[in-house]
Amino acid sequence: MPDLLAFLGDPTVLIVGAGAVLLGGVAGGLGAFAVLRRQSLLGDAMAHAALPGVVVGYLVSGERSAGPILAGALVSGLAAGLAALHLSRLPRIKSDAALGVSLSLGFALGVVLLTRVQGSAGGHQAGLEAYLFGQAAATLRGDLLWLAGAVVLCTATMVVAWRPAKLTTFDREYAAASQVRVRLVDALLTGVLALTIVLGLRMVGVVLMAALVVAPAVAARQWSSSLLGMVLGGAAIGAGSALSGALISASAPGLATGPLIVVVASAVAGVALLTSRRESQRA
């Protein structure tokens, strides 16, 4: 017991824990919208395609400072999303194929840049590698500020845009007929999703970040009777999964954080699905 207390009192652990709760919370909450709007795979594509931006940001800043890396990841992730959108408008190309193209080409480009930097840079690239599967222990106090700021931004956006977002997600045609600026809402929600994904890259990694958005939302859906319930439930489950995963990973240096968090979140989703009393009728 005293060991556990000492562990929890350790400032590094506190920082990691706080970061995990913030990240898991916002990812799980926004996941409700991603899942309801069928953007689960879009999140995956944006996460994988963020890798080139991460590497470029790293090169530009020369350090592991969060700002340029976040910016780079956001730009390349969003670019990939846009590319997928345009590709999917061409005949015979379905949206999942378009997403697959963005995802794999973006990631391939990232891998090429990553390995090139590793080849030349020598010592400092361990930090970059961590972006593949995430490394909770690498969370710094400075990162917390970025996370907190972004969480505030995302929450504020959702509060203001709640009703249009709810309306557009449920019934797009009706929303448009009610003079809701549907395109603007789309852009906002996609932007907020992209921001969340990019924030989580350091902790969960490029390969698995999207799962942290999907699994808590799926779990929350089994127990919720309202959209707000699904969002808050998802946030709680996301925060809890991220916290457990991050703490376990921080205490066991061999284990990457991303897989741990995803396994916890998926397990919760699995339990939720098995115990769900929900039956839905697709009319």
Place this chain on the structure above:
Amino acid sequence: MTITVAIVVTGVLAAAAASLTGAILAVRGQAMLNDAISHGVVLGIAVFYLALGGLPGPWRLVSAAVAALVTVAASEALSASKRVRADAAVALVFPAMFAAGVLLLGLFARDAHVDAHAVLLGEIGFVWLDSVSVFGASVPRAALLLALVFACDVAFYVVARRRLALAAFDPEQAHMQRQRPRLVAQLWLVLTAVTAVAAFDAVGVVLYVAFAIVPAVTGLLVATRLSAVIGVALAAAVAAAALGYPLAVRLDASIGGSMAMCTAVPLAVALLLRSVRARRLRGE
């Protein structure tokens, strides 16, 4: 054969096999299953490795086949339960399997070419290390395996291509003609998984997906008949693999990654062709 040739040949075979299996899935509107299967097999590899205390060649393929079927079955069951939408079901199952697989491997198998890095990126640069002698030439084992798998893929395609086409475009008709579209589809999924695992040594998980999807999309952009789509996909994939190696050498970067990135070149050409054609049509 020289190291360079060994690497390029392995890459080309991986590209060809991946693009063939991937193209069929893409045409059926199941492009993301490529992603799902290739991630899911990692769990299969991990489980069989632990159960058998090692993973010799044939078992690797079996583990992949089992994992692929489990991935797809689980996703479909979830979706059918009506508690999860179809795309969310896929996005839930394969990352969970992949994460579990990576964890297991990290915990219990920290040796021999199954670490996370290799799983993601492959180690094509080292395939020549494990070579066998064929007709006096030294050929990488991975290339042999890929050649065999590719041959199976081609054989199945040639035999079943009408069924595959019908199953893709008109499953009801296929069912009525007693062509067992479900069985054909499942067999094809197994082949895809086996191909994915065979390609792992060469290019790793995510890069396999590039070869499975991008050439297929390239084919779809310029052709409508299944055989033409597949022909273009194969050509695009092989070209990408061939271009990728010299590029990797120039950039001093991951070979698998460069090969995957080069699939963008045929794609760009196809997009260009399309816009030229569209402009000409509009002008007329």
Place this chain on the structure above:
Amino acid sequence: MSAHAAVPALELSGVSVSYGQTHAITDVDLSIPQGTLAAIVGPNGAGKSSLMKAVLGLTSATGDVKVLGKRAAAGRHLVAYVPQRRSVDWDFPATVLDVVLMGLYRELRWWRRIGRGERDRAMQALAEVGMADLARRQITKLSGGQQQRVFLARALVQDADLYLLDEPLAGVDAPSEAALMATLRNLVASGRTVVAVHHDLSTLQAHFDWLAFIHRKVIAAGPLTECLTLENLRSTYGTQLLAVPAVWEATHA
């Protein structure tokens, strides 16, 4: 009831909608009077939904659209839209009451909470369509007819002057059909106007009093008794000549 009863509820002048090279509707002139239960009919691909989208401002259209004499945004505020229930994925976490309350979002600023007044209005609308006792039910558990009634209640809560419905009776069970039509007749009785894209020719005479035949343009329009002629049916449904006499029989049995 509008002070100027002569102003048409809905007036289209020279309205055309095209998507690239395809012309969905061309040069449509239509004038639907207030207080009618109007049906818009035509074969598949005739442009009925394009027409509806043009009125709602959902698609770029040339020509003039006036609702109760007002154009564009001012006019659209007077319109309530009831989309096809099939256009929505009903696997969404919400109760019946939630969905009806969504009809009020347009009027509320984002910081205004939904209070007693709003809830009462929503419950009243639900009572009108006979769904008040299902207010707390999850929408995933509704039948097709119930879904359509919820959509209608959502529109009712807007207290509009013109109601546009897209195939409101498609795939709807008999009790729901009766409830829906009763509500629509009440609306018309209180002076509102209802315009519905309708799919079933055999029920035209039973439900509607005004009719417009559309096939890329207006073939004929006017009070149902004048407009529902064999000739108009033939001109609209052209290639389906065999079906027309059967419908005629059914309508005039």
